Amino acid sequence: MKKTWTKIKQWPLFLPVLSLIIVMAVNIIHDAATGANPLSFFLISLRDTTTSGTILYGRIIDIINRGSEVAILAIGMTLVVSASAGTDISVGSVMSLCASFMCMMLAGYGVSSTTTLAVPLVVGLLCAVVMGLVCGAFNGTLVAHLHIQPMVATLILYSAARAIGLLLCNDLIVYVRNPSFAFIGAFAGPIPTPIIITAICIIVVSLVLKKTALGMYIQSVGINARASRIAGLNSKLLIFLAYLLCGLFSAIAGIVASSRITSADSNNIGLYLEMDAILSVALGGNSLGGGKFNLAGSIIGAYTIQAITTTLYALGVSSIQAPVFKAIIVIIIVVIEAPPFKAFVGRLSASRAAAKGVRA
């Protein structure tokens, strides 16, 4: 019994999963206290709607759906943190820029609202992806080749990208009210499409990490770039690649976010999501100092953040005050995961065990 417990505690995902469970527990207690079905948090039902037909409905579906953007961003952010020991704070703005560029292409320059697409949807999506890659390449070049601090290098696009997006859209909020475009942010059959897109991203990246040596390369460079170079790795290229992929995932997240609201709202798409993405990586038990990473942890972290937000709304906290409570919960989780705290708990339980021994 004790052995299995130690084993569970050593599992790298133990703390991320534990925090997620705690958030779920709060829901259960709240539901029970208010007299609702204690398990209503987990209930999934089919519901008929006039707009989307029969869809899956439930709080958990909502969390996984709404958490898609952060989960997608967290993939890229994990790689960037691991390879460069820095964070890409431009992801939210890049999301917005990619969305603006895509909607501008789909609607045509200067058009503020359209129902018919000016170019095929695929072209629009490709434009968003290319824009994401360009932004990623820009960040990657600054960090990998010019050795600029990641925070400073990505600060440039953090502040500039939204403005560039507005320029592209002629200062308008461009609405693309076209069903084929709206599909990306809506439902594929009963399942929300963003969930499917996120799942595909996660599966593809996991496969790449499993089937190629990319994961080990990136970790190796993140731990010791000089030694990795001597051992034959192209450290600069790998750091560049991490930022490039981060740009790609920002674009995908941007497409999803934009399709949800069938528009490109430069000032609001992806707002503050860079912080959530960084937080996901940290909640996942990854060191922001770079090196070893755990992708599954980051993704659980992303959904934990969304679960906290949804829970707060369920508890009746207003959206203006929600950040305060979110901050408190995050502090608790981060403290639990901090090594000095773990050591403290370890000492505490050791001394308690010793005291027991004396009594016996």
Added chain:
Amino acid sequence: MEENVVLTARGISMSFPGVKALDDVDLTLRKGEIHALMGENGAGKSTLIKCLTGINDFESGEIHIEGIDGPVKNHSTRDAQNVGISTVYQEVNLCPNLSVAENLFIGREPLTKIHTIDRKSYNKRSQKIMDELGISVDVTQNLENYSLAIQQMVAIARAVDMDCKVLILDEPTSSLDDEEVEKLFTLMRGLREKGVSILFVTHFLEQVYAVCDRITVLRNGTFVGEYPIAELPRVKLVAAMMGKDLDDLAEIKKEQKDFSKEPLEINAKGLSHAGTVKPFDLEIHKGEVVGIGGLLGSGRSELARCIYGADKAQTGTLEVAGEQVKVNQPIDAMNKGMGMLPDDRKAEGIIADLSVRENIILALQAKRGMFRQLSRAQQEEIADRYIDLVQIKTASKETLIKQLSGGNQQKVILARWLATDPDFLILDEPTRGIDIGTKSEIQKLIVKLAGEGKSVLFISSEIEEMLRTCNRMVIMRDGQKVGELDHELSQESVMKAIAGGES
């Protein structure tokens, strides 16, 4: 407690995941003695020190300190300082951009009445401290203006001034030259007169016999014995450390033959790197071991780095096995069958947070490319084979390399290169900071590799080591290749050439 005893540690045991690092170890320090703590890499010296200074929590055993009732257990270096134990490490842990005086009093600055820092009095006090210890420095100068030896002495002065009864010196001499070492010894002897007990950890046997009074020997985490220096001559000390007699080195026999008939493996013409090495020519034949002699900073590492592409050569041409090649970065050199073990193991060798297995396969995987990943089974097979071949002492192949002792880390890096099956291997200070047993293993390995037809470029600060293994020596001075010695290799001829006498 016995008369005159300052510190006793009895029955100290401690384990890391999978390894028993210390098993029932004793240590006794008497007032005013210099006590050597000896053992091979991985014997548990550092672990024991960390138990004394509160960095490690030991599991069983007791530490007693003079004047304190009951066992002492430190939880931080601060606790340790409070009970009179101070440590000075190999790397100086001071602030180079602060003045000597500021470094001496950092964290405990003398204050004026209104609680501002009393600069005048602390400069004066600092000067007095340094004068008493016979260290001539201007305490208002920044620390970085002084040599490493002086910096180390400032660290010691700081420790001594904090009322320490026990001063632990962990490999303080490894980056000092002979003159600086002598200065440090004078300081240590002075402190001994003042009644400070010094625990001295070093790899240099001659230094132990130069200053120490007693020796405690550890082996594989166990206590071998404590001896007065007079009762333990050098040969016996080595035997105690290794657990066997040392005639190993005598067995190393390099191949004596004329290599000029052998095909050329490396033919460098006019290679140079601005600021580090001036243009040089170098030929290395198949199966030949070539040594590079020269003082630290003479450009011997830089010459090797230039060939390997670690620093890109800016002029000249390089032929590998008769084929002209362009080496822009290490991977290019690796693809031509080269490998390089760099001199700075921590900064350029190990990937600290990866496992032994991953560290071993890294270079081979890099050579294969990202998309041809070695399967887990292949990786494990390779790791097992090389752990066995070079005898790496590790709990398992999944142990993180940073948990290994220095010598074993070095063996992992060696294994990494052997796994790529190189034709030409550069070994830059492979034996630095490594115990004698491992040293002789590495030297044997070099000779064995040469016997298999591989060429080796070997750089070492220990001339003896190169004499034992090298067929030819290249001499470097001030970034320039000044000559080659291929016959009559002897300590004297090499030293003369390095010093730049008549040769």
